[in-house]
Amino acid sequence: MRSGVGVGDNGAMQPVVRSGEPARAAEAGALGVVRAALLDQSGLVRAVASGRRRGGEAPAYQRVEVRYVDLKGQRHLQITEFDERQAHTRNIAGAEPDVAGAEPAVGGAEPAVGGAEPAVGGAEPAVGGAEPAVGGAEPAVGGAEPAVAATELEKVVDGLLELPYGSWHVETTSETLRLRYTKKGKELLHRQDDSREQETGHDRVKQRMLDPAAPFLIELGISDHLGRVKPSRQAKYKQIEEFCKLLAPALDEAISAGRIAKDRPLQVVDLGCGNAYLTLAAYHLLSAAGHDVRMTGIDHNPAARKRNARVVEALGWQDHLRFVDATIQAAELDVRPDVVLALHACDTATDDALARAVGWEAPLVLAAPCCHHDIQKQLKSVTPPAPYALMTRYGIVRERFADVLTDSLRAAVLRQFGYRVEVVQFVDSQHTPRNLLLRAARTGAKPTAELQAEYDALVAEWQVNPRLAQLLLPAAEVGL
């Protein structure tokens, strides 16, 4: 079993000094190992490049995910690039025709929506428009590409490897590779034996992640007794399904990075759990993914606690799931949570949830805020800094601006506590207008003076004192 072994197989992280070398020449060494894994059409499960190299330019996309899919009987490398708002997918034909078990051809281009993996850097579906190709590949036309020679695939992969991402996380059927660049631009490769299945179905993510007929959905009243989502519950169903799509890869990443231990039960807490829709969905999906989950739902609604307890009893899940009737602020846990969830905890209850997560040093936090009244109220009595008076003059505009300000400040506060924060749309607005998600991974990075100064300047300019700062930065004073 290889674990924590670098390129040199000597049991330690191996720095492979290749600073400045073009990726194309990288047949050996760390980048060569990653390249070979990306080109392995029957071994690659998925790979993600993200971050930026210190001192380098930011890549055009925040992250890129690749995996193989079978389209029209041929294996293709599917490349999904995420910008601030959405995913852009293109498929490059590989060299393996007539792949065993390949999906039959679908008429025309592959539907690009849902072609995206559960998005990490932006949860919007991929759009089917033509995308500029990286590394000299042909422009994608709505998904499926005309077959091109294998060398084209290599060119595309080399093009991806040349992009100035700070790290590559590669999962194959037999190992996990993590390549990162040090401050000096050196490559460090970490390899670990692993075992997982490759899935190349092109419609994999069109299938629902949560089977509407899952007994817990019926028990919760989301689905009817025939296992169909009730029309009135469609929005909640989509919210929890899409939320969980963002949870799964973030958890995988936290585990691979060693921030969450694999050898003990996974502790998850859902703050402001209400009727436990997300609580049970997350429990169900994480358990199905092989995690030994201990889930706690917290809400200050005693009726909800009783109802939820009955539901889990009916499902036989009571040994691993419990509900506590308490406020988020005061709830006591026996064990520190690995993952903190909060879906639409009202107003400043989201701040309370984030503050508890920080206090528990939770490695992973996913919070989708609800209404934001706190900053909105504060803005009413503020004289806006010039020339922004128009942004608070009209009620609806002030409300939306307060949303943006609140979540920007939340992200900034979390960053000051050593969290890497992504702010993404987790579900289409037709399913809820409250569709923004803060996803925070605790890296322990020390806050920089710039970060602090940026935050201080924003709160001072708008003369606001956000609830999260009041909870976590007791010294925070903005001279109101």
Ligand SMILES: C[S@@+](CC[C@H](N)C(=O)[O-])C[C@H]1O[C@@H](n2cnc3c(N)ncnc32)[C@H](O)[C@@H]1O
């Ligand atoms: C809009 S509901 C969302 C429920 C659930 N998360 C969902 O998405 O279905 C908000 C829930 O947060 C709970 N809540 C609000 N503030 C709270 C607090 N300070 N402590 C505990 N629960 C709270 C409410 O009782 C309610 O059940």
